[in-house]
Amino acid sequence: MGDLIRRYGRGLTGLFVLLVVFWVLVLVILPNVAMFEQSFRPYIPVVEIGGPNDFYSFRNYAKIFDGVVDTSILGIPVTLPIHIKAFLDTLIFSALVTLLTLILAYPLAYFLAKVASPKSLPTLVLLLFIPMWVSEALRAFAWYVILTFNGPLNAVLKGLGLIDQGVRWQNGVFTAYDAIVVVLVYCYVLFMLFPIYTSITSLDTNQIEAAEDLGSTWWRTHLRVVIPHAKPGIASGCVMVFMLSAGSLLVPTVVGSTRANWFPQTIYSWFNDALDWNTGAAYSMIFLLVCILFIIGMMRIFRVKLSDIAK
Amino acid sequence: MSRDRAILGHVYFWAFMLYMLLPLLVMMGAAFNDSKLPTVVPWRGFTWRWFVDLAADDDMWRSFRNSILVALAVVALAVPIGTAAAIVINSVGGRYRAGLYGVMVAPVLAPGIVIGISTVLFWNATGNAVGADGVAFFGRGLHLATLGQVSYIAAYVMLLVLARLQSFDPGLEEAALDLGANHGQVLRRILLPHLYPAIGASAAIAFFQSLENFNVTLFTRGGENTLTVYVFSKVRAGITPTINALAFLLIMVTLALALVYEINRRRRARVEAAREAEARRAEAAMI
Numbered sequence: 082m083g084d085l086i087r088r089y090g091r092g093l094t095g096l097f098v099l100l101v102v103f104w105v106l107v108l109v110i111l112p113n114v115a116m117f118e119q120s121f122r123p124y125i126p127v128v129e130i131g132g133p134n135d136f137y138s139f140r141n142y143a144k145i146f147d148g149v150v151d152t153s154i155l156g157i158p159v160t161l162p163i164h165i166k167a168f169l170d171t172l173i174f175s176a177l178v179t180l181l182t183l184i185l186a187y188p189l190a191y192f193l194a195k196v197a198s199p200k201s202l203p204t205l206v207l208l209l210f211i212p213m214w215v216s217e218a219l220r221a222f223a224w225y226v227i228l229t230f231n232g233p234l235n236a237v238l239k240g241l242g243l244i245d246q247g248v249r250w251q252n253g254v255f256t257a258y259d260a261i262v263v264v265l266v267y268c269y270v271l272f273m274l275f276p277i278y279t280s281i282t283s284l285d286t287n288q289i290e291a292a293e294d295l296g297s298t299w300w301r302t303h304l305r306v307v308i309p310h311a312k313p314g315i316a317s318g319c320v321m322v323f324m325l326s327a328g329s330l331l332v333p334t335v336v337g338s339t340r341a342n343w344f345p346q347t348i349y350s351w352f353n354d355a356l357d358w359n360t361g362a363a364y365s366m367i368f369l370l371v372c373i374l375f376i377i378g379m380m381r382i383f384r385v386k387l388s389d390i391a392k
Numbered sequence: 393m394s395r396d397r398a399i400l401g402h403v404y405f406w407a408f409m410l411y412m413l414l415p416l417l418v419m420m421g422a423a424f425n426d427s428k429l430p431t432v433v434p435w436r437g438f439t440w441r442w443f444v445d446l447a448a449d450d451d452m453w454r455s456f457r458n459s460i461l462v463a464l465a466v467v468a469l470a471v472p473i474g475t476a477a478a479i480v481i482n483s484v485g486g487r488y489r490a491g492l493y494g495v496m497v498a499p500v501l502a503p504g505i506v507i508g509i510s511t512v513l514f515w516n517a518t519g520n521a522v523g524a525d526g527v528a529f530f531g532r533g534l535h536l537a538t539l540g541q542v543s544y545i546a547a548y549v550m551l552l553v554l555a556r557l558q559s560f561d562p563g564l565e566e567a568a569l570d571l572g573a574n575h576g577q578v579l580r581r582i583l584l585p586h587l588y589p590a591i592g593a594s595a596a597i598a599f600f601q602s603l604e605n606f607n608v609t610l611f612t613r614g615g616e617n618t619l620t621v622y623v624f625s626k627v628r629a630g631i632t633p634t635i636n637a638l639a640f641l642l643i644m645v646t647l648a649l650a651l652v653y654e655i656n657r658r659r660r661a662r663v664e665a666a667r668e669a670e671a672r673r674a675e676a677a678m679i
Contacts, residue, residue, distance in 0.1 A: 085483045088565050090575030100476040105495055108543035112510035115517050192401035212412040214646045216604050218623040219639045223419035226430050236433040328503030331606050335627050345505050365509045
């Protein structure tokens with residue numbers, strides 16, 4: 082800090098610090114403190130705020146255990162509270178999305194980093210960037226157009242004679258979440274691709290050649306040389322895709338069926354339909370906590386630092 | 393062996409591109425179909441009418457204007473904040489650095505809906521504390537959407553500027569101070585010119601991130617729409633192909649920007665190559 086004052090003087094340093102304090106305190110920390118505090122307060126009319134009914138409790142959090150239904154998770158029949166079910170489904174299918182994007186993106190990242198000719202590379206990367214610049218709302222809508230009952234997918238499959246009758250894709254074929262998973266993969270695969278691509282680029286090609294010269298098979302080279310080196314990129318991609326998928330409100334609402342319930346939709350309906358902001362805050366706290374645990378878990382498993390993930 | 397791999401790689405790349413672009417093409421195609429539903433089958437003939445309808449849609453224009461206003465406000469706030477944060481964190485050492493860094497990048501990883509809800513709750517509570525005037529002033533609206541977006545977009549700016557700061561030589565500032573420059577001059581003439589490329593890039597990223605934003609905006613916007621929220625509400629409540637017309641136009645703008653960027657890059661690469669060839673010739677002539 083003394084160094085800053087020596088270089089830029091008291092006035093400018095004060096301004097820098099003020100801007101940082103405004104950001105960190107007013108825009109980041111205090112809103113979360115407010116959410117934490119209000120998640121323990123009841124949802125009551127404005128006139129009763131500060132009255133005898135206004136006290137802290139865990140009631141908002143307990144609401145997640147309401148409404149027990151018979152249902153199934155991954156085909157296993159279970160009896161669960163309906164919001165817990167939405168919560169678990171969200172985590173399970175977000176993990177599936179993460180896995181699918183990893184499988185799709187890794188070979189492409191390797192191709193771009195080590196196989197494609199350096200001359201055509203900038204053009205290829207730019208081509209990949211174009212779909213990423215198109216807004217998520219439109220990309221989800223594009224799939225709505227494709228998957229809809231009278232849409233092109235059913236028309237093509239019928240034309241090829243693969244199906245006799247149109248399929249209601251949005252209701253799901255295997256699970257109620259098929260359409261959501263497909264569209265989330267489409268929307269977020271590039272967030273997996275670029276971190277892995279960046280990390281493979283920094284691998285010395287000689288190492289791959291040395292492994293091959295010494296008789297390593299291609300999958301062994303990847304397993305022992307490329308993947309360990311790309312670990313920070315893989316961790317970063319996995320965290321980004323999982324967080325984006327689990328936190329997506331737009332995609333499940335646009336392409337999801339009524340049978341599929343994504344946790345952010347549950348939070349939104351507390352907030353917007355029930356107008357119960359306090360319970361919405363409690364659900365957000367639960368969600369945030371699980372997200373933090375997930376990130377810490379990933380950092381432990383991949384042995385990477387926060388600065389490797391957020392780049 | 394390696395030739396086969398290159399071919400396989402190219403096939404996979406183009407298959408992937410097809411996967412990325414085909415849905416967008418289908419969506420764009422539906423903008424010209426003379427059918428009340430947004431679809432390409434059955435094809436009922438070519439029409440411009442969805443573009444005419446779109447141009448006559450006042451809600452769309454209002455949302456568009458709102459999106460631009462919010463994005464400009466986000467750039468105006470996030471760029472100075474992020475730049476200041478990068479300068480400050482670069483000079484902070486030891487154990488405070490990791491903590492501060494963690495708080496700064498956390499909003500990038502936090503779910504957008506959590507940022508949206510916490511922003512609304514905090515300013516709402518602030519408004520209640522202030523009184524009747526405060527409720528209106530701190531209530532939901534585009535200003536809260538701006539603040540919510542800044543809370544995480546400033547982190548992108550910080551990361552980009554921080555990366556650029558690593559290649560900065562602080563000795564230049566020492567020299568300027570020794571030669572009698574004042575503090576303002578050191579910042580304006582020495583540090584900022586070095587950071588301009590990163591600041592420019594981060595301003596562009598902040599602008600587009602803001603236009604794209606859905607989660608934070610949905611909770612904080614109040615009664616106003618931004619373009620992304622407008623598209624979402626149209627998709628949810630009875631769809632018309634005017635959204636496809638809008639998608640067509642937006643994707644065309646994206647393509648035009650990409651094309652300009654690519655032409656620029658190729659020209660720079662050519663100039664670079666010519667200069668290198670020149671240098672090599674000159675070297676050869678000297679020997």
